[in-house]
Amino acid sequence: MSGLATFSGTPDSPFTVLWLQSGGCGGCTMSLLCAEGPDVMTTLEGAGISLLWHPSLSEETGDEALDIFARIQAGEIVLDALCVEGALLRGPNGTGRFHMLAGTGRATIEWVRELAGLARYVVAVGTCAAYGGVTAAGLNPTDACGLQYDGRREGGALGAGFRSREGLPVINVAGCPTHPNWVTETLMLLAAGLVSPQDLDAYRRPRFYADHLVHHGCTRNEYYEYKASAEKLSDLGCMMEHLGCLGTQAHADCNTRPWNGEGSCTRGGYSCINCTAPEFEEPGHPFLETPKIAGIPIGLPTDMPKAWFIALSSLAKAATPERLKRNAVSDHPVVPPTVRDIKRR
Amino acid sequence: MSILETGAESAPRRLIVGPFNRVEGDLEVRLEVADGAVTAAYVSSPLFRGFERILEGRDPRDALIIAPRICGICSVSQSQAAALALAGLQGIGPTENGRIATNLLVATENVADHLTHFHLFFMPDFARAAYSGRPWFPAAEARFKAGRGTSARRMVEARATLFHVLGLLAGRWPHTLAIQPGGVTRRADRRDQMRLLATLRAVRGVLEAQLFGAPLEQVAELSDPAELEAWRANGPEGDFRLFLEIAADLGLDRMGRAYDRFLSHGAYPGEEGPFYAAGLMAEGERGAVDPAGITEDHTFARMEERGHPHHPFAGSTLPDAADETGYTWCKAPRLFGRPFETGALARQVVDGQPLLTGLVAQGGGSVYSRVVARLLETARTLIAMEAWVRALDPDAPWCAEGLNPSNGQAAGLTEAARGALGHWVSVERGRIARYQIIAPTTWNFSPRDAQGIPGPLEAALVGARVKPGEKTPISVQHIVRSFDPCMVCTVH
Numbered sequence: 001m002s003g004l005a006t007f008s009g010t011p012d013s014p015f016t017v018l019w020l021q022s023g024g025c026g027g028c029t030m031s032l033l034c035a036e037g038p039d040v041m042t043t044l045e046g047a048g049i050s051l052l053w054h055p056s057l058s059e060e061t062g063d064e065a066l067d068i069f070a071r072i073q074a075g076e077i078v079l080d081a082l083c084v085e086g087a088l089l090r091g092p093n094g095t096g097r098f099h100m101l102a103g104t105g106r107a108t109i110e111w112v113r114e115l116a117g118l119a120r121y122v123v124a125v126g127t128c129a130a131y132g133g134v135t136a137a138g139l140n141p142t143d144a145c146g147l148q149y150d151g152r153r154e155g156g157a158l159g160a161g162f163r164s165r166e167g168l169p170v171i172n173v174a175g176c177p178t179h180p181n182w183v184t185e186t187l188m189l190l191a192a193g194l195v196s197p198q199d200l201d202a203y204r205r206p207r208f209y210a211d212h213l214v215h216h217g218c219t220r221n222e223y224y225e226y227k228a229s230a231e232k233l234s235d236l237g238c239m240m241e242h243l244g245c246l247g248t249q250a251h252a253d254c255n256t257r258p259w260n261g262e263g264s265c266t267r268g269g270y271s272c273i274n275c276t277a278p279e280f281e282e283p284g285h286p287f288l289e290t291p292k293i294a295g296i297p298i299g300l301p302t303d304m305p306k307a308w309f310i311a312l313s314s315l316a317k318a319a320t321p322e323r324l325k326r327n328a329v330s331d332h333p334v335v336p337p338t339v340r341d342i343k344r345r
Numbered sequence: 346m347s348i349l350e351t352g353a354e355s356a357p358r359r360l361i362v363g364p365f366n367r368v369e370g371d372l373e374v375r376l377e378v379a380d381g382a383v384t385a386a387y388v389s390s391p392l393f394r395g396f397e398r399i400l401e402g403r404d405p406r407d408a409l410i411i412a413p414r415i416c417g418i419c420s421v422s423q424s425q426a427a428a429l430a431l432a433g434l435q436g437i438g439p440t441e442n443g444r445i446a447t448n449l450l451v452a453t454e455n456v457a458d459h460l461t462h463f464h465l466f467f468m469p470d471f472a473r474a475a476y477s478g479r480p481w482f483p484a485a486e487a488r489f490k491a492g493r494g495t496s497a498r499r500m501v502e503a504r505a506t507l508f509h510v511l512g513l514l515a516g517r518w519p520h521t522l523a524i525q526p527g528g529v530t531r532r533a534d535r536r537d538q539m540r541l542l543a544t545l546r547a548v549r550g551v552l553e554a555q556l557f558g559a560p561l562e563q564v565a566e567l568s569d570p571a572e573l574e575a576w577r578a579n580g581p582e583g584d585f586r587l588f589l590e591i592a593a594d595l596g597l598d599r600m601g602r603a604y605d606r607f608l609s610h611g612a613y614p615g616e617e618g619p620f621y622a623a624g625l626m627a628e629g630e631r632g633a634v635d636p637a638g639i640t641e642d643h644t645f646a647r648m649e650e651r652g653h654p655h656h657p658f659a660g661s662t663l664p665d666a667a668d669e670t671g672y673t674w675c676k677a678p679r680l681f682g683r684p685f686e687t688g689a690l691a692r693q694v695v696d697g698q699p700l701l702t703g704l705v706a707q708g709g710g711s712v713y714s715r716v717v718a719r720l721l722e723t724a725r726t727l728i729a730m731e732a733w734v735r736a737l738d739p740d741a742p743w744c745a746e747g748l749n750p751s752n753g754q755a756a757g758l759t760e761a762a763r764g765a766l767g768h769w770v771s772v773e774r775g776r777i778a779r780y781q782i783i784a785p786t787t788w789n790f791s792p793r794d795a796q797g798i799p800g801p802l803e804a805a806l807v808g809a810r811v812k813p814g815e816k817t818p819i820s821v822q823h824i825v826r827s828f829d830p831c832m833v834c835t836v837h
Contacts, residue, residue, distance in 0.1 A: 023394050025833050026369050027417020027519045033461070034505045034518070041498055051492070055366045059469055059491035062362045062817030089394075092666035100391040102373035103363025134414045138402065141395030141664070177417060177519055233530040234744035260505075260512025261544075268516020268523045269530030273410060275520075281411075286404040331532045331743050 014050035015191035016080045018072065018115065019125075021055050022099050022108045023135040023144050024086025027177040028126040029056050034260055035180035047188040052077065062103055069111070072118060081190055082119035084112055084147055087128040087135035088157035091143035098142040109157055112147070121190050122147065122164045123171045125183055130172035130203075131278035132156075138282075146172070149203070152278045168197065172204045175252065176275035179259060182209050203278060205251065213302060214247035214264075214272045217255035224248075226320040227313045228328035233288065234269055237328025241297060244288045245271035248301035252276045357384075362817050363391075365825065367466040367491075369418045370832025372790075374825065375672070376818070378811045383821065386799070386806035388790045393647075393674040396837040397662040400780040405431060405749045405772050408780065412768065413520050415782070416834045418461070420519035421454040421511070422761035423834070426768040426782075432526035433755025434772060435747030442743045443528015445733050446514055448613040448620070449541075450524060451759070452726050452733075453510040455612075456548075458762035459689065459719045460507075462829040463556075464489065464500040467716065468584070470826065471591050475819050481590050488584060496555060496584050503551040509544045510730075513537055527745030534739045541734045549727060557724065558583030564724035568699040570707055573717070585720055598704075598713035600809070601824035603801040604684060605709040607691035608634060608788065610767065612760035613729070620729060621760065624695045625685065629706075631695065636756060638681040639767070641783065645792040647671035654679065654795070657769035657781035658754055674836040677791040677800060678783050686710055686801040687764025687788045688828060690718035698725075710805075712827040719829070751775045761785055763831050784834035802828060 021029070032040055044051070053060060053068045060068060071077045088109045089098040096107030104111070116122045124147045127133035132151055136144040145156045148170040154160035156170075163169060171190075173182050186206050189195050201210045218224070223238040230237035239245035247255075250272050254264045265272050273287050274280045285291045291298045300309050323335040356379075363373035375387040396415050400408055412427040413420035425447060432438055439447060468489040476482050488496035508518050514531060515523035523530045533541065549561060557564050558581030567573055577589035592598060611623025625632050640654035648671065649663040665671065677684070685691075690710055693701040700721065704714040754771040764785030771779040791800030799807075802825065809820040 021371070023392065025414055025417040025420070025519075027414070027420060030417045030519055033501055034508050036502075036505045039498065039502050039505060041492060041501065055364065056369070057465065057492060058366060059473065061366045061822060062364065064817065065364050065366060089392075092664065095666075097666065098393045098664070099371070100373075101363075102365060102371050102389075102391050103361055134399070134411060135394050137411065138399035141398045142393060144394070176414065232744070232746055233525055234528070234532070258512065259517035261509035263512030263516045265516045265522065267531075268514070268521060269532075270516065270522040273522075286406055287410050288406060332534065332739065 014048050015187070016050055016052050016078060017083055017187065018052045018079055018081075019054040019083040019085065020108065020112060020115070022084060022086040022112065022129070023089045023142060024126060024128040024133070026056070026085070028085045028175075028183070029054070031177040032180045032183055035184055040180065040184060043184045044187070047191050049187055049191055052079070066103060069115075072115065079115065079119045081121045081123055081187065082115050083123045083125050084129045085125040087132050087144035088112060088147060089142040089144050090157070091141070112157060116147070116158055116162070116164065118165070120165045121168060121171065122158070123173060123186060123190070124148070125173050126178050127174045127176045127275055127280065130174040133176055134281045136281065149278055168195065169204055171195065171200060171206065174203070174205050174276040176280070179209070179254070179257065181257065182206065201251065205276065209253045209257070210251040210276065212251065212253035212256060214250040214252050214254050214266070215301070216253070218247055218266050219255070220266060223324055223328050225316060226324050227317045228320050228324040231329050234331045235329050236331065236333065237324075239266065239271045240290065242290055243271045244273070244283070244286070244290050246274040246299065247272040249299060250274040250276060360816060360818070362821065367469065367826060368830045368832060369416070370830075370835070372825070372830060372832050374806070374821065376806070376811070376821065381811055381813070383806050383809040383811060386803045387672050388675075388792065388800065388802050389673040390675045390790065390832050390836045392832065393664055393836050395662060395664065397780050397782060400777050403777050404775070405434065405770065405777055408770065408777065409522060409525065415837045416831060417519045418458060418831055419454060419761040419763065419834060421450050421521065421524065422759060422766055424521065424524045425451050426757040426759050426766050428524045428526050429757030429759060430755050430768045430770045431749065431757070432747065433757065434749055434753050434770065435526055437527055437745055437747035439526070439528040440742045440745050442532070442737055442741050443525070443745070444614055445736055446529040446533065446743070447524050449730055449733050450511060450515050450521070450529075452613065452730050453507060454518070455762040456723050456726050457504050457507050458829070459723045460500050460504050463584075463716070463719065464497045466829065467826045468588070469494070469497070470819065470822050473819065479594060481587060481594065484587055485591065488587065499551060499555055503548050506544060507548045510541055513540060525744055526747050528743050530744060532739060532743045533737050538734055538737060538739070542731065545727065545731050545734065552723070552727065556584045556720070557581065558586065561724040561728050564721060565728055567721060570700065570703045573700060588716065592713045592716075597823065598708045598711050600820060601712040601805040601827050602709045603686050603805040605705065606683060606685045607694050607710070608680060608685035608687045608765050609692045609695040610634065610758040610760055610765045612692060621692045622696045625680070626691075626694050627683070627685075631697075634680065636758065636767070639678065639783065641676040641678050642794040643676055644795045645671050645673065646676045647674055648676060657756070657767065657783060658771060658779070660769070660779070660781040662781070673792045675787055675790060675792055677794045678788050679794060682796075684791055684798060684801055685788055687785045688715065688718070689722045689762070690715045691764055692760060693718045693722055712823050715827045749775070761831070761834070763829050763834075764788065782837050784831065784837065786828070786830045786832060786835040789828045790830055790832070790835055
């Protein structure tokens with residue numbers, strides 16, 4: 001870092017981004033447009049980030065878009081970041097023909113492999129691009145994978161050994177969809193030259209959001225403490241015990257950095273399904289059911305020894321206040337917290 | 346204007362247009378061109394993911410997690426269709442609050458979609474250099490230039506504000522899990538109602554100040570083409586009037602006509618039927634939709650089982666990767682053998698809205714009437730949303746409980762922003778045995794069928810003007826985008 005001039009791109013030499021979509025739903029782009037305070041365009045502009053082309057937002061279509069690709073291939077335009085949204089489709093039979101890049105007669109996975117080799121950084125936007133995601137679920141009809149992961153295994157479309165021109169592996173801004181700020185902040189950090197391998201976690205997600213758990217800041221924490229559990233969706237209680245909530249294991253800051261104003265999945269009344277993780281799409285049981293052995297959930301909170309969990313939860317259940325017991329199984333608070341005389345506390 | 350751009354081009358040629366952007370998902374259009382006009386069009390969806398197959402074998406409840414992820418632009422509609430199908434299986438319906446809240450969630454997405462389409466996908470074409478000589482060009486460029494236009498940017502902000510409805514009532518957008526067969530997972534209390542009204546009020550403010558220059562009620566009440574013409578001539582300044590001026594100058598009302606056959610499953614269920622009626626209009630007559638007459642034809646889709654059309658309860662999704670006959674992953678939906686157009690124009694015409702009915706009587710479905718329908722629907726829907734927020738009753742139940750049967754089948758029919766959306770699910774031994782989806786753009790961007798009848802867009806493109814030297818004809822862009830296609834839904 002040599003001062004503010006290099007902290008971000010400038011109008012003369014903006015940090016250039018090419019955005020491609022493959023086997024996904026476009027939801028990460030749609031989520032990106034929900035960035036606020038400031039909006040996405042102001043945020044990117046302010047950081048000197050310029051979109052060379054984006055399938056939803058750019059003017060250029062057809063041959064004009066292909067011209068931009070050709071100029072990158074010819075080295076006339078420096079490609080700072082290649083962003084890919086959506087899984088890469090290897091099928092059928094390794095041809096990639098389940099997704100042809102329209103107008104080119106060529107499989108998108110081939111385009112991605114070529115352009116990734118020219119980019120200073122490669123960013124997987126969303127869990128599909130990172131690990132395969134929902135597109136790779138079930139029998140995975142299209143042989144979908146992520147840019148550098150195939151589920152939990154390294155590899156994917158670019159291979160385990162891939163490093164972009166700046167020497168970094170693919171940066172996985174995982175999430176289904178991604179929070180708009182996870183994307184803008186990653187791009188801003190890249191433009192500022194502030195991302196090194198240590199800034200990525202074990203699945204190469206930016207640690208600025210992946211070192212948090214969804215449990216942090218969950219508004220149901222009091223119910224969690226006393227194991228006052230929701231029995232059905234729309235109940236107010238903790239959803240870990242019966243409804244498959246993975247908030248205590250999911251790496252993301254959803255409850256401390258809300259969505260769309262003041263939301264999060266758990267605030268919306270349903271379980272965290274751990275959508276920032278590889279293979280979240282195949283939990284091995286119905287998403288909203290907690291698998292248990294002898295009444296104890298199989299998946300325990302991250303970093304918690306099982307014996308302690310059992311001891312603490314039986315103690316907590318014995319001590320659950322009536323208010324939490326009743327509210328936990330209701331869709332609205334039926335017992336408010338007691339108002340106590342402050343002097344008699 | 347250079348000499349190359351004058352005069353008609355006579356030698357027949359073939360154009361392949363793609364990547365076709367500012368639509369949702371992937372699209373390629375093959376055009377045959379002669380005498381300066383399109384003579385035939387072949388529409389291709391070049392991305393196949395196979396969601397219908399991904400759903401097979403799963404617990405039916407998982408459809409509420411998988412199906413919305415077909416599409417990030419209309420995930421709430423997909424969610425509602427799945428929830429309706431599961432409700433049908435379970436033999437339950439949503440609670441009153443659940444029904445109203447679901448309507449609010451779907452309406453939020455639909456209004457946001459209309460705004461995204463108009464400001465970010467459709468209007469930037471009029472800010473392109475090709476139109477730099479037109480009198481309205483400086484205004485169009487200032488407001489709609491891709492990524493820079495003042496109106497476009499303001500609408501991106503308004504859209505983000507509007508999605509606070511989803512943040513508050515449903516946790517987030519896209520891919521909420523709040524919509525369930527029996528209602529919604531989150532109650533709104535009195536405070537939430539006030540916050541929702543504040544959000545809607547803020548969005549109303551932007552629409553009235555910038556898009557329409559007038560109260561939403563004034564737009565919603567437009568009742569015949571002469572009134573719209575008066576708005577163009579003397580109406581309040583706004584993006585809407587600028588569009589009307591551009592449309593008149595370029596003859597957008599004579600561009601992109603398909604079959605004038607319209608289909609709607611009906612939107613926003615109410616106690617006495619949907620807020621926007623279900624039904625069809627064909628050959629100038631209104632009628633009911635009989636879902637038993639819906640089939641998909643695989644003749645020109647890269648799908649196996651081409652021999653006969655399939656009702657969705659008997660449909661299949663078996664990609665035929667070696668195939669050379671098919672030119673798209675999109676199947677061809679038909680209602681009693683005929684292609685239908687669906688979308689905001691269809692919804693409004695089927696609902697009997699007088700202005701749109703009048704415009705269709707004059708010039709049919711066109712680039713113009715499709716865009717007017719979307720804007721008018723935006724006003725109508727936002728007004729309704731305010732009333733729905735007030736109708737929520739915090740103390741009444743929000744979500745009913747049901748049980749999925751081990752065996753059974755049911756359909757969930759609803760409207761996404763782009764039109765009729767249906768999910769057909771069959772369950773055997775407690776697992777999804779078959780899941781078939783027909784999305785709005787599957788109807789609109791259908792390929793040819795066994796009879797060789799083109800889909801609505803394919804028909805609408807015939808006659809589109811192609812200027813000499815144009816590789817991506819601008820008229821084709823207007824026509825394609827006037828449908829607001831969602832390709833990821835199309836082939837799911």
